Each structure stands twice: as structure tokens, then as C-alpha cells.
Amino acid sequence: MNDFAQAVQALRPQLLRFAHAQLRNEAWAEDAVSDAVLAALAKPQAFAGQSQLKTWLIGILKHKLIDQIRRHSREVSATTQEDDEDIDALLFDETGHWRDKPAEWGDPEAACGRREFFEVLELCVEKLPGVQGRVFMMREWLELDSAEICKELGITATNLWVLLHRARLRLQTCLQERWFGNPAQRAAA
């Protein structure tokens, strides 16, 4: 194996983790990563050191992930019912008031300047329940717009908004628990 092929193979575990976070399915993630690695090895001249190898591979992987989502769209959207724990009911009482008032998170730059903040954010995204996680990552990581996501998954716009609403609420709750509401961890991180 030449150096280029070795460097590509060495990144495989990381690509697999990313693919799994997006697809939430082992077999599909394996397929997407294999497709991406094959495509990369087929045209090493396309890389030509233009950027970091990892960044280049992730760019290829993103296309392969969209292919997988397309291929399995029926199965992906068939599971939209799975996570029904009502995050709204946990946060609001029957009259629609906050059970615990939201906290002041302070200057965005203070959080965004910390690498550890993004590690916590990453963890919170990966903890999102299946369908919410998939849809949220299609939106915020693959950067697909609403119409594309609805088309690929065969769901309605209303359906999509409900899923994104829950995902965003969950993410904020997770960040509150693990970062903003946890100064000890923030200092130690």
C-alpha cells in the first residue's frame, strides 16, 4: 500500500464515527465509508495536498452519506415515530410556563473560544435520539435545506419542524446540563 492509501485507511475509524452519527445505522455507515474511501483512492490526484486530507475525505463522505439516505429513505422515515418522550412536557407545565427558567449563557465568544465547548456540543448532538439526530445533522452538518430533507425522507414540512424543534430543545437542555450549568466541568475541561 502506498503512503496515500495508508493515510486514507488510517482515517477510516473517524469517518465511520461521523457516518454513524449521521445515519444511525452500522451497515449503512460501513457502506458510505467504503464508497468514500474507494472514491478517494481512485483519484488521489484530486487531493493534491489542496487541504487537509481529513477535510477532503469528509467532503467526499458527505456526498456518500446523502446517497445512503436516498437509498434507504423509506426505512429512514418509517422510524419517525420512535422517539416520543415529550421534551416540551419536561420543560413546561400545563399552563405553558417554564418549570425551570432558562439561564443566562453569557457571551457567545466565551463559549465558542473553547475547544472543549465543541467537544461537549458534539457529544450532545450524538446523544440526540435517532430520527431527531439524523434530521438535525442533515440540516446542520450536511447543510441540506428543508425542502431537500423533506424530499429525501418523504416527510412533510410540519413533520420536519417538529423533529428539529425537539432536537434543538434537547440540545439546549444538554448544553445547560453539561456546560453552562456546570462551572466545575467547564473549568476542568
Add this chain to the structure above:
Amino acid sequence: MKFLFRNCREVTALVLAGEDRPLGLVERLAVRVHLQICEACPKFTRQVALMRQALPRWRAYRDGGH
């Protein structure tokens, strides 16, 4: 006028919906009215704004190698 007065759960839903679709005129007004009289929801709105700034940087962190 009643349509302009929403509770925190409803306003939170509108603020989050605003991340994914344009809000209508009545929706925007209802949010504005509520934010004037509520102490909690403006904080939530600032959390949403922080997330909006953080997510593109999370993407860069994720894709750029760590």
C-alpha cells in the same frame, strides 16, 4: 388581540421555528409582545442566538480535524 398573547411554551416554539422557516407577521408580533413582558423567554432567545453562532463553528471544528 388575544392572538398576540402566547405563553412561554408557544413562544419558545415560534422562536425555534424561526431557525428553520420564516415567521409570519402575526407570529413575529406575538413573539415581540411576549418578549417585552417575560423575563425567562428573552434568555432562551439569547441561547438560541448563541447556538446559531456556534453551529457553523462546530461544523468547522468537526470537519477541519481534531
